[in-house]
Amino acid sequence: MGRIADAMRKAQAERVEVQRLGNAASIDPEVAGVEPLAPDDMVTPPGMRATTLTAATESTVAQTPHGGVDRSIVGISDPTSALAEQYRGLRTWLLRHNTTNEHRSIIITSAMPGEGKSVTALNLAVSLAEVKHLNILMLDADLRRGRIARLLGMQPDAGVAEVLSGEATLSEAIHPTSIRNLSLLPAGCRTHASAAELFSTRTTAALFDEVRERYHYVIVDTPAVQSAADVGVIGGLCSGLLMVIRMGRTPEPVVKQSVRWLQSNNLNVLGCVLTAADRRGRQTLHPFATGGLPR
Amino acid sequence: MNPLDELNPPELRNTLTEAWRVVRQRRGWFVASFCLLASAAFVGSLWIPRKYTGSTLFERRNDLVLQSVIGATWDKTFETQRRSLTFDLTGPASLAESLERTSIGRAWPRDENGVLAAAGTAARDMLQNRLADGIEVKMIESTPQRDVVEVRVSDSDAQLASELAASLRESYVERSRKKLRLFLQESLDYFNREYGHGDDQVRRNERRVSELERDYPGLSAEFASRATSEGNQLTTERADLRRKLLELRATEHATMQLAANPAWSAAPASAPVVLRDNPRRTELATEIERVERMMTDERVLRGKTDEHPTLVALRGKLSRLQHDYRSEPERVPAASIPVARAAPPGPLTPAEMLATTQRQIQESETRLAAIQHRLDELEMIRTAALEKRPEYAALNEALRRQQAEMAALQTRIDPIRRILTAQGQDRGVQFVSIREPGSIARPTSPDARAILVACLAIGLAGGAATLVLMEFADRSFRTAAQVTRSLALPVIETIEEIVSPAMRRARLARRFVFAPVTTLFLLCTLTLSGAAAYMSLEAGDRYQQWKRDPLRPQRLFQRATMPLAVQSDEIAPTEQVDRQNEHARTGLAEDTRPTHQPATAQTQFGLAHRPGEEAGQTWDE
Numbered sequence: 001m002g003r004i005a006d007a008m009r010k011a012q013a014e015r016v017e018v019q020r021l022g023n024a025a026s027i028d029p030e031v032a033g034v035e036p037l038a039p040d041d042m043v044t045p046p047g048m049r050a051t052t053l054t055a056a057t058e059s060t061v062a063q064t065p066h067g068g069v070d071r072s073i074v075g076i077s078d079p080t081s082a083l084a085e086q087y088r089g090l091r092t093w094l095l096r097h098n099t100t101n102e103h104r105s106i107i108i109t110s111a112m113p114g115e116g117k118s119v120t121a122l123n124l125a126v127s128l129a130e131v132k133h134l135n136i137l138m139l140d141a142d143l144r145r146g147r148i149a150r151l152l153g154m155q156p157d158a159g160v161a162e163v164l165s166g167e168a169t170l171s172e173a174i175h176p177t178s179i180r181n182l183s184l185l186p187a188g189c190r191t192h193a194s195a196a197e198l199f200s201t202r203t204t205a206a207l208f209d210e211v212r213e214r215y216h217y218v219i220v221d222t223p224a225v226q227s228a229a230d231v232g233v234i235g236g237l238c239s240g241l242l243m244v245i246r247m248g249r250t251p252e253p254v255v256k257q258s259v260r261w262l263q264s265n266n267l268n269v270l271g272c273v274l275t276a277a278d279r280r281g282r283q284t285l286h287p288f289a290t291g292g293l294p295r
Numbered sequence: 296m297n298p299l300d301e302l303n304p305p306e307l308r309n310t311l312t313e314a315w316r317v318v319r320q321r322r323g324w325f326v327a328s329f330c331l332l333a334s335a336a337f338v339g340s341l342w343i344p345r346k347y348t349g350s351t352l353f354e355r356r357n358d359l360v361l362q363s364v365i366g367a368t369w370d371k372t373f374e375t376q377r378r379s380l381t382f383d384l385t386g387p388a389s390l391a392e393s394l395e396r397t398s399i400g401r402a403w404p405r406d407e408n409g410v411l412a413a414a415g416t417a418a419r420d421m422l423q424n425r426l427a428d429g430i431e432v433k434m435i436e437s438t439p440q441r442d443v444v445e446v447r448v449s450d451s452d453a454q455l456a457s458e459l460a461a462s463l464r465e466s467y468v469e470r471s472r473k474k475l476r477l478f479l480q481e482s483l484d485y486f487n488r489e490y491g492h493g494d495d496q497v498r499r500n501e502r503r504v505s506e507l508e509r510d511y512p513g514l515s516a517e518f519a520s521r522a523t524s525e526g527n528q529l530t531t532e533r534a535d536l537r538r539k540l541l542e543l544r545a546t547e548h549a550t551m552q553l554a555a556n557p558a559w560s561a562a563p564a565s566a567p568v569v570l571r572d573n574p575r576r577t578e579l580a581t582e583i584e585r586v587e588r589m590m591t592d593e594r595v596l597r598g599k600t601d602e603h604p605t606l607v608a609l610r611g612k613l614s615r616l617q618h619d620y621r622s623e624p625e626r627v628p629a630a631s632i633p634v635a636r637a638a639p640p641g642p643l644t645p646a647e648m649l650a651t652t653q654r655q656i657q658e659s660e661t662r663l664a665a666i667q668h669r670l671d672e673l674e675m676i677r678t679a680a681l682e683k684r685p686e687y688a689a690l691n692e693a694l695r696r697q698q699a700e701m702a703a704l705q706t707r708i709d710p711i712r713r714i715l716t717a718q719g720q721d722r723g724v725q726f727v728s729i730r731e732p733g734s735i736a737r738p739t740s741p742d743a744r745a746i747l748v749a750c751l752a753i754g755l756a757g758g759a760a761t762l763v764l765m766e767f768a769d770r771s772f773r774t775a776a777q778v779t780r781s782l783a784l785p786v787i788e789t790i791e792e793i794v795s796p797a798m799r800r801a802r803l804a805r806r807f808v809f810a811p812v813t814t815l816f817l818l819c820t821l822t823l824s825g826a827a828a829y830m831s832l833e834a835g836d837r838y839q840q841w842k843r844d845p846l847r848p849q850r851l852f853q854r855a856t857m858p859l860a861v862q863s864d865e866i867a868p869t870e871q872v873d874r875q876n877e878h879a880r881t882g883l884a885e886d887t888r889p890t891h892q893p894a895t896a897q898t899q900f901g902l903a904h905r906p907g908e909e910a911g912q913t914w915d916e
Binding site (some may be wrong): 050071083093116119242243245247252256257269276283 | 655774787788793845
């Protein structure tokens with residue numbers, strides 16, 4: 001418990017520091033005195049994103065140029081592509097349906113592994129980070145096979161596992177990335193077979209409270225529903241959940257069962273994101289959800 | 296209500312779009328299924344039993360000259376043959392006989408007399424049952440003078456079909472002529488027999504009629520009419536004689552008185568006597584002339600002989616008339632002058648006058664008696680004839696009927712005799728071959744186009760079924776609508792597949808290497824199998840050749856491209872030079888022959904070509 005309290009105190013200090021340095025905008029831009037930006041200025045143009053590193057985290061971040069990021073992160077590798085625009089569409093939906101700022105921690109999961117949830121989560125986070133006034137945290141909650149850091153070409157030494165086990169502070173675990181406004185809380189170096197128990201502690205709730213305080217949006221990558229029950233634990237700590245479904249691969253009964261399981265655990269499934277979709281046919285033009293996000 | 300309104304175009308469009316999506320996403324499977332199934336169907340079609348049809352065309356011509364000579368009877372013969380054409384050609388007996396003439400039939404076991412043994416008969420019956428439904432006779436053209444007939448035989452054995460078609464035709468021609476001859480001969484014999492019986496009957500009746508007429512002359516109508524006229528004449532004559540007799544008796548009496556008066560007896564009568572021509576003599580002459588005319592008519596017009604009762608009666612009558620004519624004086628005193636007052640003619644004395652008168656009286660009485668006798672005779676004849684008249688009439692009626700029947704028989708016999716004579720002189724129904732069966736290379740069933748369409752349809756159906764099965768078996772989501780429907784969750788965004796370089800390389804390899812190779816392989820399989828199926832139906836010879844030597848085309852190509860010096864070492868140098876020259880001249884490889892030239896010795900079914908048969912050959916005997 002002492003170590004946890006130390007970690008909490010350190011996190012508070014970092015928050016103050018970040019605010020002082022001006023990297024973290026206040027949740028309410030008007031309260032922070034930030035003038036509203038014009039729509040064209042809200043998003044950082046793709047070619048002008050600068051890497052901003054805090055002094056505290058500079059040493060922990062592998063100095064990776066743009067080439068170190070996996071090509072599947074189209075928001076970075078090919079920001080002008082149609083794929084990147086599709087992720088921006090997802091971002092737009094999220095922003096448009098979150099007018100009350102209620103859903104700021106979004107879990108990205110899927111029924112089966114390999115459906116593209118990590119890539120989707122990271123691309124969503126990257127596209128959210130394009131919005132100038134938003135601070136985004138990419139949280140890799142897949143303690144068994146976390147890939148987010150690898151996708152970003154980073155090799156952090158501390159992550160969620162270390163934070164939850166008290167081996168590191170939140171500030172030590174959160175790493176800035178090469179993308180402005182985007183920070184990464186990787187899964188960690190240690191793999192935990194009992195990740196579910198780890199997530200079941202109060203530390204996890206405090207962690208999520210803390211990151212929600214610090215960041216506008218927290219995108220959480222979790223294991224697949226059929227692989228682990230972690231999402232059931234983490235889902236309670238987040239405000240919404242996006243189900244990633246790979247077209248033409250995952251059997252419908254499995255997806256259905258997973259969604260039913262999530263809903264039976266009172267998790268707020270906001271909607272589905274279809275990956276590997278064929279957008280050529282009219283059938284693949286999705287009917288966008290109308291109205292606000294389900295509460 | 297417009298039926299198009301029920302189609303609901305948006306749903307239809309959605310359905311079609313969905314179908315197109317399925318085809319597009321699984322086109323590889325569709326193509327593979329289509330090619331493999333179609334190829335399998337093509338290969339399977341090679342085992343479909345083939346049916347070959349041998350057909351021959353021949354002509355039956357009527358003999359116009361014979362028709363004009365014989366008339367309607369000949370037309371009936373030709374028409375009778377036409378009506379029984381199908382049975383004569385394909386009836387059980389004809390078919391059995393035709394089968395025995397084929398090469399298969401000749402190989403059946405026979406006894407020492409050449410008759411089919413039990414095994415041969417069984418084999419023939421079995422083959423007959425098999426072929427019976429495959430034989431078709433069609434009248435291509437039919438006019439009163441000409442028939443064009445086509446005989447088609449369908450069977451799985453091409454050689455048998457061809458041979459049997461020819462054999463049926465030959466059998467039919469022989470049997471037709473034989474049958475006609477037999478039929479005509481039998482008819483002639485029958486009519487001759489009937490004519491003979493009728494002739495006997497007629498002769499018997501004629502004989503009986505003659506007997507009756509001879510025995511009862513009054514039976515015949517002519518005799519009756521003659522008897523009646525003779526009776527009338529005799530009656531008239533009798534009346535005249537009686538009158539004359541009265542006059543003669545008066546004259547006799549007067550002459551006796553005169554002779555008794557001496558004054559008158561010495562002095563010759565000085566009063567002249569008036570004479571005139573004897574009218575009786577004139578009548579007799581007329582009657583004689585008439586009888587003679589009648590006799591002439593009987594002889595000439597009716598062809599009766601002198602022994603005929605009619606002529607016998609007439610002759611008798613004539614003799615009597617002539618006798619009377621001779622006995623009548625040429626001139627007789629005039630009747631207006633009384634004989635008693637008339638002076639005796641000339642120098643006759645009363646005694647002479649009396650004698651003359653008495654003689655005339657006697658003659659008249661004699662004649663009168665004769666007349667009476669004749670009249671009695673005639674009456675007796677007439678009375679006797681009355682009893683026999685019914686029998687005589689019946690006999691005459693029967694005679695007339697029999698003669699009419701014989702005349703009718705004769706009208707039938709004459710044409711038959713003429714037809715038979717014509718048959719023996721190569722006239723009559725003529726048969727001309729128009730088309731020979733020939734060797735059959737191409738089966739009539741199954742149809743190549745039908746096989747092509749059916750196999751491609753099977754491929755298409757199989758491909759479609761594969762798509763349907765895969766679609767049903769695929770439980771994953773394919774469209775956003777399915778997701779929405781299944782999970783009741785909104786689809787926020789659809790993200791296309793992110794293709795990594797490795798994936799792109801794999802896809803390129805799949806698209807530009809694997810897919811083309813596979814497609815090429817499948818198309819080659821499809822093409823080869825389709826070509827084999829088509830060739831087996833349309834070019835059986837070449838197909839059999841290819842089957843026997845599948846590598847032949849490859850070898851031909853190799854030989855064509857190989858340098859001449861590297862070719863077979865077995866070829867002698869001179870021969871090789873000859874071959875080289877031949878190749879240089881013809882430009883052809885050694886083993887290639889023009890495909891339009893048939894095999895020299897045999898067709899694919901081992902049937903030697905039949906020499907000597909040409910269209911236009913007739914079978915007239």
